[in-house]
Amino acid sequence: MLAPRLPVIGWRTFAGAAQVDQHSLLDHPRHLPTTSGRAAILLALECLNVGPGDLVLLPSYHCPTMVSPVKTLGADAAFYPIDEHGVPRLDWLSAHGPAHPKALLVPHYFGLPQPMDAVRAWCDARGIALIEDCAHAMFGRAGARPIGSWGDVAIASLTKFFPTPEGGILALNRADLTLPPLTPAGRIEQVKAASDILHMGATHDRLTGLNRLIRGAFALKSALRRVVSGGGAPAAPSQYGELDESSEIDANMALIDLPLSHRALTRASGWISRRVPRRRIVEARRRNYALFTEAFSGRDGVHPLLPILPPDCAPYVFPLWVRTPDPGYLEMRRLGVPVSRWDRLWPGVPALPGDAGKAWSHHVLQLACHQDLTDADLRRIVEQVERLFIAPAR
Template identity: 45%
Template sequence: MNADVSSPREVPRNPVPGPHNWQADASAQTLPCLLDQPGALLTSSGRAAILLGLESLALAPGQRVLVPSYHCPTMVSPVLTLGHELGFYPIDADGRPSLAWLEQQAPADTRVLCVAHFFGLPLDLRDLRAWCQRRGVLMLEDCAHAMFGQGAGGAVGALGDVAIASLPKFFAAQDGGLLLVRQPARPVAALQAVGWKSQLKASLDAVEISARYGRLGHWGLWARPLLALKGLLRGRRPVAPSSAPQPAQFDPASDYARIDVKLCHRAPTRAATRAALQTSRGRVIARRQQHYRAMAQALAHQAGMRPLFPALSEHSAPYVFPLWVDDPDPAYQALRTLGVPVSRWDWLWPGVPDLAGDQGKIWSRHVLQLHCHQDMSDEDRNWVINALLTYRKS
């Protein structure tokens, strides 16, 4: 595992398009997948799925949606876009909503509880489901991190009145989400078709990413003229992901949080749909599990850092590997500058309160999310591990 970390390395942050995604894997492990749920609807994005799901519940004015204190802003913006009241609840050390807080302090006007399977690790939501039923609250099960898997309470997405997921987090798709609504109060309107220009752009984007990481194989020859044409039309080279420092404060009016309601009512592109439905799932599951376990073993017992959840169930397909870092701010920026595919949910929505016993605001600073998708090679993974170990020793 002696990977050279003296210079940046281009490790893909997300699954890479290409013919390798369709290779047979009949002997590989399979897990419950939200794509197989009856009534699953593919949407333009995960945030669109949240918005459409909330619309289908036909909430009355003044009713409240509770979201976890640990969140991505895209979980919050659909709530506010639709004009609902917003509230936050604390999470326990295992990532589950604090049932004690909900029992004692949940606002009386709460109508929807949004519960997330963080990092792709399935939670047992049976007691939360029972609380919702006692209180007349609807459960929105956020499976953006958990397209696959099952826990003690059953398959992910099985208990929510609404379940949502995100295609790009698990498949080589540049857009797309998934929505599942059980007994909607208002039917989900038919989604608008994607125009041919957007369809063509999505397909060319996929080819370009595949070529960038050498995944076109013998299709590379015919792809070159298409990529040359795309470059000519664009008039400039693609911009690499920025490693510049992020702004210290989150701006709710930024593009990152803004909701395009019209786009939310549009279907996903054909390229995204094909990536989700035709990908061989066994490889997705197996490689993510391998990367997660290798990271857990290598990063255990290290000074200043520890795996947040060292053990990985064989019934889960992780989205990322969560790593606790004692002094996270300099580490996060150093890793980003080096090119390590790492994220952090340090951009919480303004107004998240300090709640007794809450791990959410603590996680938002101290937990780094290391990408561990199927298109990272063993060399990529070992380079990421060594980057962390090298930083720790510096």
Template identity: 40%
Template sequence: MPVPRPKIPIAPVLSRASFSLARGGRPASVLDAGQVRKVTSGRVAIAMALRQMGVGTGDEVLVPAYHSPSMVPPVLWCGATPIFYRIGADASVDLDDVAAKTGPATRALMVTHYFGFPQDLAAIRAFCDARGLQLLEDCAHCFFGTHQGRPVGSWGDYAIASSMKFFPVYEGGCLVSARHRLDAVKLRPSGPGFEAKAALATLENSFSHGRLPILDAMLRLPLRLKDAAWTTLKSRRAAASGAAAALAPASSDSGFEFEPRWIDRRSAWFSRAVMACASTGRIAALRRRHYLALAEAARGLPGCRPLFPVLPEGVVPWQCPLVFDDPEGVFERLQAAGVPLVRFAQVRWPGVDGATCVNSAMLARRVLALPCHQELREDELAWIAGQLRAALHVQASAA
């Protein structure tokens, strides 16, 4: 009898274990880097950081060629022009190319810590200081961790983070600054509809992956009634106004859109409460353990290697990125099996291609990232590792 395919969450989902204590204490995070404002997404935080930097019309912002397309619209919203710089084959910043592309109109350098692994921040900070550039530290993949004994996020003039990549919440991001005060950044609530959406979507995502079964059974009927009532309400609002405004930003549903109306909006109370109560020690310890387990499962497999073969002390990964010789064949097999995957930067800003940066195009094509978050169960992690081995052995046999 075939083993049923598990429905594995690609991102953390709420469970009873989310709040259990873990040994090792509280890990450092971007929240320790400086003043913090908790907003609805990382891309909104990028726009707010650029605004705080004074970036405007006629300015240029250096953006990595290896990027999510959601990173670019905040630059355009400020009236600035994105200039794309190259990265190395290991996703490190190519400072020689950054220097070549720095001109009189360059105001800021955006640096991304891919998959949770910090860049060489001391060298990048010195580069920016020598040229009068402001540094925007993109910690969307790197909420927790340290570099040379300092929390991630503390090297930039400003830093941004995406809390929903690390905590079991539906929405959330952070604007942080170690060098500038954020007293002038005043956040306002987004209303009861947004608050309800943030809480209920978090719970429903948890229920859909088999977590919190008792609460799921208790709320099943009320949630069905809620769905029916909300469908009716949306249809009425759409009929009256021609369109129904979304209760939450597109980023919460993995969309790439940038919606300026969410700027200066506070993250939902439910999300902030989960972040305050969740065991951060557990998050860091399990993500590291799961990363090492997946990297070990990939060791020695044909046509596969970890992008980051060593997990340094202080690094808390977002995903486990693996580099494949034949990514398409593996992707098709893993996707058909139901393994959740991330192909970061597979879609990039129009015009950013191999001519812009050969390594960006290579990594976007060849890297498949497996989940290593703290809410994976041991049997789910073992199943993912088994599917990876099976997919690569089938491919090797076919070759």
């Protein structure tokens, strides 16, 4: 049984206290559920009136989903360097940044809150809109403010923290900005979202007593579809229709589906994000992050990129620096280990002085540490890292 790359629904999903001390973007007073984090970025740019001829500053270390909304709206992207903690190099931007950017996007990498007061002051002094990217950071505080409260706009991703097949958040902090209207999801989209939630839970054996029944129903559905369509091999199960890595990257680097970006979140996905107890999410992720920190500290060939976990956050992934990541990374993917790497940067990212971003894109592996990994899943991740990347003791 492959470990899930993202959270999946199971009976344990509804265990534990509903609330937790950490602030959540779902508690933001002016937030709008969207179909994805990428859609939320596009809607944020539209709220800021970003369009053709405008320039948006983006970090050198990025997922293509940060860039494609900018390109979809006909705007230009320029890339800035980050330091060894993932903080924007404001000194470089002040001395060498392009003139008159419309917006600056700053992520809280891996779910660890970045200091934002200096970034906020830098943007205010220049009249630049700040987009706070909380796709990795659903919970916690960044300095004196809750996550998502620093930017003119903030965005987040539900799928990274909740067992939903889709979902993002757009949050507005400026009084002059207005949440956009969205088109309701259709009946087929509503049913598909609900069925995908159950299917992935059963695929990973998390719904004891219903797993065989649900898997059998989906197998029958697939068989009937093949008969109607004239045959063909059944599709391999994957998490919420996840593409293989190369196809997923190519899709993320394409322009965005505008109607989908302006569609409302399905009821099932919204219900999950509102009703699932949060304490288990936060506590399990922090526990798993600490487990990986202990397992990989002081080892030859790897080290935790950011070993100190701030007290008020819930990590999305565990960033592991690997001295020689290839070909071991592809072997981990082949084996179904829940790991990813942002190694396909948008074309044209320059080599910048003092930039950690390009090195991170090669050496940093993002290990899943979410709440629905079992102890066996965690052991297997550690074992594969030790086998593929850690030099044996002499």
